[in-house]
Amino acid sequence: MATIKDVARAAGVSTATVSAVINDSAYVSAELRARVLAAVRDLNYAPSLAARNLKRGRSQLIALVVADLANPFFSRVVWAAEAAVAAWGYSLLIFNSDEKPELERRILARVRTLSCDGVILVPVGDSTEHLQNDPDGKPIPTVLFGRTVADDRSDTVTIDNISAGRQATEYLLDLGHTRLGTITGPLHVTTGRGRLDGMLAAMRSRGLTLESRYIRSGEFREDAAYSVARSLLEQPARPTALYVASGLMALGVMRAVADLGLRCPGDISIASTDTIPGIGGLRPRLTRTEHPLVDMTNEAVRLLVDQIRRGGPVERRNVVFQPSLVVGDSCAPVVMQPGTPPSSSGSGQ
Amino acid sequence: MATIKDVARAAGVSTATVSAVINDSAYVSAELRARVLAAVRDLNYAPSLAARNLKRGRSQLIALVVADLANPFFSRVVWAAEAAVAAWGYSLLIFNSDEKPELERRILARVRTLSCDGVILVPVGDSTEHLQNDPDGKPIPTVLFGRTVADDRSDTVTIDNISAGRQATEYLLDLGHTRLGTITGPLHVTTGRGRLDGMLAAMRSRGLTLESRYIRSGEFREDAAYSVARSLLEQPARPTALYVASGLMALGVMRAVADLGLRCPGDISIASTDTIPGIGGLRPRLTRTEHPLVDMTNEAVRLLVDQIRRGGPVERRNVVFQPSLVVGDSCAPVVMQPGTPPSSSGSGQ
DNA sequence: AAAACTTAGCTAATCGATTAGCTGGGTTCG
DNA sequence: CGAACCCAGCTAATCGATTAGCTAAGTTTT
Known part of the structure; x- marks a missing residue:
C-alpha cells in the first residue's frame, strides 16, 4: 500500500506538502494541491492511523466494555454506541468482561496498550483503581455506564x-x-x-x-x-x-x-x-x-468525547435517567x- | 505513561534488552531480566501498539462489519466473534453498514486506514471490488459471513x-x-x-x-x-x-x-x-x-486468522453449514x- | 600464542505519519 | 539601495516500538 512518500514522489512535492493537503492544515497553492490529490487518487493512498497515532497520540478508537455481551440489553447498547461514536468520527472496539472482575482488569490493560482515546465501561468489579493507577500519566477518559463504582471519579450515566x-x-x-x-x-x-x-x-x-x-x-x-x-x-x-x-x-x-x-x-x-x-x-x-437506552448511550458517548477533547474529566458528571413503566x-x-x-x-x- | 526508554533507563539496560525481555525474543541473563521486569512493574509500563504496529505492520485488530446491528442475529454474531478473536489474541472492531452499500465502502476504507489485520464482512453490496482494488498491495485478509458475493475471491462461511x-x-x-x-x-x-x-x-x-x-x-x-x-x-x-x-x-x-x-x-x-x-x-x-451460529462464527474467525498468518488467502475456502429444524x-x-x-x-x- | 569463533548486550536505522523551524525568493519600508 | 519582513514549500526531528548488525569479551581451535 502506498505511503505518503510515494504520493510525494509522484506529485513532485515534499511529504509535508502532502500532509498539508490531506489535512488542510496549511496553505498550499492550487497547482500543487491538484497534483497531490491526483497522486492520492492514482495511488489509492490511505494514511496509516498507526503512524498518525504515534505522532499525534490519538487513535480514534473508543472501547466499549460490557458486562455480558450475551445479554440483549448490552447488544442494544453496542448497536447504539456504534452509531454514536461513528457520528463523532471514532471506531468502536468491543470487549466482553462476562461479569468477571479479573477479565475486566486485563481488558482495561489492553485498552491502554491500544491507546484508545476513551472507554465506556459497565463496571463488574468493586473498584476501577486500575483505570486510575497510572503513575506518570493521566488516566484514560472514561464514562461508567449503567452501574457506578464507589471509588471512581469518572463521569457516569445511569438509570434511577x-x-x-x-x-x-x-x-x-x-x-x-x-x-x-x-x-x-x-x-x-x-x-x-x-x-x-x-x-x-x-x-x-x-x-x-x-x-x-x-x-x-x-x-x-x-x-x-x-x-x-x-x-x-x-x-x-x-x-x-x-x-x-x-x-x-x-x-x-x-x-x-x-x-x-x-x-x-x-x-x-x-x-x-x-x-x-x-x-x-x-x-x-x-x-x-x-x-431510555438510546438516550443513555448517546449521552455516554457525548460525555466521553467531551472528556477526550478536554483531556480528561474536569469535574465528575453523573447523568441519571428515569425509567418508564x-x-x-x-x-x-x-x-x-x-x-x-x-x-x-x-x-x- | 512510561515508554520503553523510561524502562531501559530505570533498569540500566538498552531498549533492545527491554524489548527482548518483554517479547522473550532473545537470550537475556537472569540478572538483567529481573531488573527489567522490576522496572516494568514499578513504572506500570504498557507497550504502545501504535508503535509496534508501525514497525511490525500488525495491528492486532479484526474488524467485523455486519449488515444490521439492530438485528439480534448479528448481535449474537458479535458476541461469538468477540470471544473467538479474544481467544486468538485480537481485539474486535464493530461496524454497522445498515444494509447500505455506500456506507459499507466507507467502512472498508476506514478498516484499511486502521490497518486491521483482517475483516469479517456480511456483504450488503453486490461487489467487494473495493476490498480487492489495492493497486500496489495485497488485499486485506477477508472472510465473508452468511452471504456471498459473486465476484469475490475471499473465504466464505455460510449456511445452506x-x-x-x-x-x-x-x-x-x-x-x-x-x-x-x-x-x-x-x-x-x-x-x-x-x-x-x-x-x-x-x-x-x-x-x-x-x-x-x-x-x-x-x-x-x-x-x-x-x-x-x-x-x-x-x-x-x-x-x-x-x-x-x-x-x-x-x-x-x-x-x-x-x-x-x-x-x-x-x-x-x-x-x-x-x-x-x-x-x-x-x-x-x-x-x-x-x-449453528457459534460454530459458523468460530469457523470464520479461524479461517481469517489462518489467512492473516499465511499473508492472505491461498485458495478460496467455502464452508457451508447445514441448518437444523x-x-x-x-x-x-x-x-x-x-x-x-x-x-x-x-x-x- | 595467535587466530577463529561465539554470544550477550548495545547502537541506531526504520516503520509512516506530523510539524517546528528553515530557506530562498519576493515585497515593503526607511 | 539595503534592511527588514513575509511566506510557500521544504528538511528533518520525532512519536515508541523492533530488530539487523555491531562490539567486546570470553572460549575454542590450530
Whole structure:
C-alpha cells in the first residue's frame, strides 16, 4: 500500500506538502494541491492511523466494555454506541468482561496498550483503581455506564435503579398482590442493589415486608434466573407475583413458569425492569420499567468525547435517567388467581 | 505513561534488552531480566501498539462489519466473534453498514486506514471490488459471513440457505398446508434469494406453486416485515401458513398477527429461519430452521486468522453449514384451522 | 600464542505519519 | 539601495516500538 512518500514522489512535492493537503492544515497553492490529490487518487493512498497515532497520540478508537455481551440489553447498547461514536468520527472496539472482575482488569490493560482515546465501561468489579493507577500519566477518559463504582471519579450515566424497582413493584401492589418474590441481579453491583432497594421501599411504604425465602439472585443471567425461579416457584406457598430485575432474567423466569405448567398471569404475575425489544407479538407481553437506552448511550458517548477533547474529566458528571413503566399483559389482579389462595399452603405444580 | 526508554533507563539496560525481555525474543541473563521486569512493574509500563504496529505492520485488530446491528442475529454474531478473536489474541472492531452499500465502502476504507489485520464482512453490496482494488498491495485478509458475493475471491462461511428454506417449507407442507405465503429478505442478497429458492423447490416437488401475491419482502427488518405481513394477511383469501426468512422478521410477523386479532397457529401457521434466542418461555414458540451460529462464527474467525498468518488467502475456502429444524408450537395441521376454509374468500379480520 | 569463533548486550536505522523551524525568493519600508 | 519582513514549500526531528548488525569479551581451535 502506498505511503505518503510515494504520493510525494509522484506529485513532485515534499511529504509535508502532502500532509498539508490531506489535512488542510496549511496553505498550499492550487497547482500543487491538484497534483497531490491526483497522486492520492492514482495511488489509492490511505494514511496509516498507526503512524498518525504515534505522532499525534490519538487513535480514534473508543472501547466499549460490557458486562455480558450475551445479554440483549448490552447488544442494544453496542448497536447504539456504534452509531454514536461513528457520528463523532471514532471506531468502536468491543470487549466482553462476562461479569468477571479479573477479565475486566486485563481488558482495561489492553485498552491502554491500544491507546484508545476513551472507554465506556459497565463496571463488574468493586473498584476501577486500575483505570486510575497510572503513575506518570493521566488516566484514560472514561464514562461508567449503567452501574457506578464507589471509588471512581469518572463521569457516569445511569438509570434511577431505585425508581425502576419501585415503579414495577408498585404496579404489582396496586393490583392487590401482597406476597411478592423477586429475582435480583448480583447485589454487589449498583443495578442489582438499587432495584432491590426500590422494591423494598415500595413494600415498606405499604407496611409490607419481602420474605427472604422469596428473594433469589439470578445474577442477570437467563439460565441462572430459570433455575432460581423454578426453585422459588416450587415452594408450597409460592408468591403471587414476581419482580424480575432484568429483561433477560425475565425470559428465564418465563421459561421456568412454562416448564412448571403455570400460566402467566393466570397463576403468577411478573413484572420486570426492561425486556427484549421486538417481542411484542409474543405472549405474554411483559409489564416492565424500561431504560431510555438510546438516550443513555448517546449521552455516554457525548460525555466521553467531551472528556477526550478536554483531556480528561474536569469535574465528575453523573447523568441519571428515569425509567418508564410500560404495561403489558403479564400481570393480573390477585383476585383472578385461582389455585393458590393467598393464606393457604397451596399444592401448586 | 512510561515508554520503553523510561524502562531501559530505570533498569540500566538498552531498549533492545527491554524489548527482548518483554517479547522473550532473545537470550537475556537472569540478572538483567529481573531488573527489567522490576522496572516494568514499578513504572506500570504498557507497550504502545501504535508503535509496534508501525514497525511490525500488525495491528492486532479484526474488524467485523455486519449488515444490521439492530438485528439480534448479528448481535449474537458479535458476541461469538468477540470471544473467538479474544481467544486468538485480537481485539474486535464493530461496524454497522445498515444494509447500505455506500456506507459499507466507507467502512472498508476506514478498516484499511486502521490497518486491521483482517475483516469479517456480511456483504450488503453486490461487489467487494473495493476490498480487492489495492493497486500496489495485497488485499486485506477477508472472510465473508452468511452471504456471498459473486465476484469475490475471499473465504466464505455460510449456511445452506436453500436447505433452510426448504426444510421449513416441507414442515408446513407435511402438515397439509397448500396455500403458503412468504416474507422474504432482500432478494439481491444470497440469504434472501437462497431461502426463497428453497421454498419454491420444496413446493415444486409437490406440484405446488407459490402465488406471487403471497410473496412479500420484509428486507430482513422487523418493522418492514410487520407492514408487509399485515397487508398480506388482510387479503380476502389469506394463506394458511407463512414461511418467514429471518427470526427478526418473524417477530414482526407475530406482531402483525396479534394486531390483526389472529391466533397463531389457530388462524395462521408460521415457520421461520432462525429466531431470537431465550424466548422459549413466550408463546407461541417458533418452529424454525436454525443456524449453528457459534460454530459458523468460530469457523470464520479461524479461517481469517489462518489467512492473516499465511499473508492472505491461498485458495478460496467455502464452508457451508447445514441448518437444523427446531419444532415449536407455531404451526398446526391445516385441518385444525376454522374461520378460513381453504377455497373460500374469507372475512378474516 | 595467535587466530577463529561465539554470544550477550548495545547502537541506531526504520516503520509512516506530523510539524517546528528553515530557506530562498519576493515585497515593503526607511 | 539595503534592511527588514513575509511566506510557500521544504528538511528533518520525532512519536515508541523492533530488530539487523555491531562490539567486546570470553572460549575454542590450530
